[in-house]
Amino acid sequence: MRIRFHQSLDDLKEKLLVMAGMAEQAIQRAIEAYRTRDTSICDLVMHGELAINKLEREIDQMALDLLAMEQPMAIDLRFILAVIKINADLERVGDQAVNIAERVCDLNAFAAAEMPVDIPHMASLASSMVRKALQSFIEGDAEMARSVLAMDDQVDKMNEAAYYSLSILIKDQPSLTAQALNALVIARNLERVADHATNIAEDVIFWVRGADVRHHQGDPQNATS
Amino acid sequence: MGVGIEVSDLNAWYGTNHTLQEIQLTIPANHATALIGPSGCGKSTFVRCLNRMHETNPIARVTGKVLINDVDIYADASPVEIRRRVGMVFQRPNPFPTMSIYDNVASGLKLNGFRSRRVLDEVVERSLRQSALWEEVKDDLKKKSGASLSGGQQQRLCIARALAVDPEVMLMDEPASALDPVSTAKIEDLIFELKSQYTIVIVTHNMQQAARVAENTGFFLMGKLIEFDSTHKIFTNPHDKRTEDYITGRFG
Numbered sequence: 021m022r023i024r025f026h027q028s029l030d031d032l033k034e035k036l037l038v039m040a041g042m043a044e045q046a047i048q049r050a051i052e053a054y055r056t057r058d059t060s061i062c063d064l065v066m067h068g069e070l071a072i073n074k075l076e077r078e079i080d081q082m083a084l085d086l087l088a089m090e091q092p093m094a095i096d097l098r099f100i101l102a103v104i105k106i107n108a109d110l111e112r113v114g115d116q117a118v119n120i121a122e123r124v125c126d127l128n129a130f131a132a133a134e135m136p137v138d139i140p141h142m143a144s145l146a147s148s149m150v151r152k153a154l155q156s157f158i159e160g161d162a163e164m165a166r167s168v169l170a171m172d173d174q175v176d177k178m179n180e181a182a183y184y185s186l187s188i189l190i191k192d193q194p195s196l197t198a199q200a201l202n203a204l205v206i207a208r209n210l211e212r213v214a215d216h217a218t219n220i221a222e223d224v225i226f227w228v229r230g231a232d233v234r235h236h237q238g239d240p241q242n243a244t245s
Numbered sequence: 246m247g248v249g250i251e252v253s254d255l256n257a258w259y260g261t262n263h264t265l266q267e268i269q270l271t272i273p274a275n276h277a278t279a280l281i282g283p284s285g286c287g288k289s290t291f292v293r294c295l296n297r298m299h300e301t302n303p304i305a306r307v308t309g310k311v312l313i314n315d316v317d318i319y320a321d322a323s324p325v326e327i328r329r330r331v332g333m334v335f336q337r338p339n340p341f342p343t344m345s346i347y348d349n350v351a352s353g354l355k356l357n358g359f360r361s362r363r364v365l366d367e368v369v370e371r372s373l374r375q376s377a378l379w380e381e382v383k384d385d386l387k388k389k390s391g392a393s394l395s396g397g398q399q400q401r402l403c404i405a406r407a408l409a410v411d412p413e414v415m416l417m418d419e420p421a422s423a424l425d426p427v428s429t430a431k432i433e434d435l436i437f438e439l440k441s442q443y444t445i446v447i448v449t450h451n452m453q454q455a456a457r458v459a460e461n462t463g464f465f466l467m468g469k470l471i472e473f474d475s476t477h478k479i480f481t482n483p484h485d486k487r488t489e490d491y492i493t494g495r496f497g
Contacts, residue, residue, distance in 0.1 A: 022494030091453055093480050093492040230482030 025090045029099060032082050036103050036110075039075045040154045042068060043110040044147065046117035047213060051143040053124045054206065057132070062121035072114035079107045095227070102227035106157065109216040109223075113150060116209040116216070123202040123209075133196050135203040136189055137182040139210070145175050146210045149217035156221060162228040168221035169233070175214035182207035248312075249274030249414060249444030250295060255309035257290050257299055264290045266468045268309070272461070277436055277445040279455035279476065282465035283496065288448045291465065292416045295446065296331035297324040314413055329357065332407030336419040338399035340391025340406070346373075347386040349402055353410040368409050376405035377435050397428025404435065408443075415439065417447040421454065433458050452492055456480050464488045 046068050053061035083104050086092060092100055149171050156165035186200045186207075222234050250272040257265035265287045272278045280288040293299040294307055297318060311318045318327045340349050350369045351359075359365060369386070373379040378401040382389070391402050400420060407415060417436070421429040436445055436458045449455050455462050456476055463473040464485070472485045483489045490496050 025494060093452060094483055094489050096493045097481065 022090070025086070025092075025096075028082075028086055028090070029096060032079070032086065032100070032103055035075070035079050035082065036107060037154070037158065039072065039079060039107060039110050040150075040157075042072050042075065043113040043117070044150055044154070046072065046114050047120075047143070047147055047150065050117040050120035050124070051140060051147070053121055054127075054139055054143075057124065057128050059125055059128060062125050065117050065121040069114050069118050072111055076107055076111040080104060083107070095230075098227045098230060102157075102223040105223045106220050109219045113213055113216050116213050119209045120206050123206050127199060127202045130198050133199045135199065136185040137203055137207055138178075139203065139206055142175065142178045142182070142207060142210045145171065145178070146213040146217065149175070149214050150220070153217045153220040153224065156224045157227075160224070160228050162225045165221040165224035165228075166233075169218055172214050172218045175211055179207050179211035247274040248272075249276070249314065250446070251310075251312040252295075253310045255291075255294060255311065256307070257287075257294055258306045259290075259302065260304045264468050265294065268470050270463060270470055270473055272444060272446060274314070274444045275441055276461065277440040277447060277459040279459035279462040280446065280448045280465060281450070281452060281455055281462060281492075282471075283491065284450075286465040287468040288463075288465045289418055292333075292418055292446055292448055295414065295416055296333055297327050298333070300324070329353070329410050330412055331414040331416060332410065332412035333416040333418070334400065334403050334407055334420045336422050338396060338403050338423070340394070340399050340402050342390060342392035344391055345387045346382050346389055346391055346394070346402060349391040350405045350409050353406060357410065369405075372405040372409040373402075375408050375439065376401040377431060377438075378402060378405055395428070397424050397431060400424060400428065400432060401435065404432075404439075408439075412443065414444045414446065417445065419448055419450060422450060429454070452480065464491060466491070 046065050049061050049065045049068070052058070053065065083100050086100055090096075149168050152171075153165060153168045156162070156168065182204060186204045190197050190200045219234075225231055225233050248271055250270075252268055252270040252272075255265055255268040256263065268291065280291065282288050290299060295311060295313070295318075299305050299307055307319065310320075313327075313330065316322055318331075322330075341352060344352065347369055350372050351365045354365060354368055359368075370379060370383075373382065378398060381398060382394070382402075391399060394402060404415075404420075421432045424432065433454060436447065439445060440458075447455070447459060459476050461473065462476045462479040464471045464479065464483070464487075466487055472479065472483060472488045474484065478484070479488060480492060483492065
């Protein structure tokens with residue numbers, strides 16, 4: 021039994037979950053900042069990014085050490101590869117939160133205006149995708165991960181609808197261009213968060229089943245279902 | 246991809262110990278096939294059944310069929326003939342210590358009645374080149390004994406000795422486990438080179454080595470062949486839980 025090695029894998033998983041918690045919190049804070057126009061929350065998001073970046077490097081180093089020292093095989097190898105990729109996706113989720121926080125700071129310089137896009141709803145969907153993808157990682161549940169993939173279309177459609185309705189708004193009310201552009205970028209950031217959640221879910225499926233389902237490739241174990 | 250070795254219903258015993266149970270396996274020709282598994286799982290016994298060495302032990306017994314290039318080695322060939330067609334390299338290099346390097350390589354041919362100096366010279370050089378040893382020993386062929394070489398060189402000498410009789414199959418039972426990393430890399434490169442000409446079966450405890458040199462891998466456990474598949478599949482996503490538990494170190 022490789023007890024120390026498997027303990028190290030548990031430690032790696034635990035550390036990634038800390039990272040996940042920080043990335044998830046960053047998105048929630050960014051959306052709260054958008055909802056309340058509170059720049060102090062924006063500051064929290066921006067400061068939080070430093071900790072996320074630091075943790076990203078630590079996790080990559082741990083994974084690299086395990087690959088070099090332990091030469092893992094099969095499910096352990098897939099687990100470490102999945103962790104490396106999920107780690108990068110979580111760091112990008114943190115970046116998207118910072119982007120949103122920056123847009124909120126910019127928005128605060130302009131008069132508040134009603135926008136024809138439901139950012140909080142979109143944010144709630146994207147966040148629930150991240151949460152579900154991470155839950156599937158915690159439980160090693162490929163089925164749960166698969167359900168995340170289906171949710172991505174909904175967020176994509178909301179982003180397209182936001183683009184369409186904000187384009188019309190800019191044309192009809194040019195004075196609201198700055199507010200509309202910020203809302204458009206935030207919608208785009210949330211769509212990217214959903215994409216990262218999708219990537220995480222795909223990595224969980226790869227880890228658990230050994231199936232590469234990226235870019236709509238099929239999972240052999242679901243071929244008959 | 247042709248069939249090199251076809252094994253069906255193979256059983257082996259040491260006394261009352263049923264060490265191999267109902268093995269069915271097709272080993273492709275001109276490829277390297279790795280056999281892995283914990284100590285005592287039957288993988289070495291299996292390769293010893295492929296050249297009829299198992300039966301040299303008085304308490305050992307074998308049943309079943311082994312076809313090598315369509316010849317049933319238990320029905321249609323003598324053990325001596327089989328051991329010419331199936332070369333074997335062991336964990337510890339075992340050159341004939343009192344013989345020169347040249348005589349070590351030529352010994353199999355001489356045993357088979359070859360006497361022509363020209364033929365022997367040609368085969369010795371070809372075999373030593375094939376085993377990537379020629380450049381290191383060509384000036385000392387008859388001056389130095391096999392035992393004077395380093396461990397890695399001795400192992401390559403043993404490979405040259407096995408190649409000299411022009412076998413169809415090369416069995417390697419942990420051929421690099423007693424060697425340092427540089428010598429191990431040379432043996433692995435050699436296996437990689439040789440597999441286009443010979444059917445190679447390698448027993449190894451070093452899973453990275455199996456992954457590096459073999460196209461296919463079989464996992465043995467308690468005398469049974471649990472899983473046989475492409476090396477890629479075995480080491481990234483094995484079908485059987487027992488295989489996964491073994492290669493990930495969750496065993497026992």
